[in-house]
Amino acid sequence: MSKKSSFTQSMIAVLWAFLGVRKKSGLQEDVASLSFVHIIIAGVLGALIFMGILLLIVKAVVSH
Secondary structure (H helix, E strand, O other), rough: OOOOOOHHHHHHHHHHHHHHOOOHHHHHHHHHHHHHHHHHHHHHHHHHHHHHHHHHHHHHHHOO
C-alpha cells in the first residue's frame, strides 16, 4: 500500500511512539505510508505539548 496518510495519522503514530507501545507490524505500516515531514512536525508538536503539560503540573504543585 503506497497510500499517503494524513497528518492526523502521523500524529497518532507519534503519540503511540511516545508511549512506547507500538507493535512491529504497526511500525512497518507507518514506515511504508507516513510522510517524513509529517512525522517531524508531529514529533515537535508532541514534544511541545508534553513540555507544556509538565510545566502546568509543576506550576500547580509549586503554587500549593
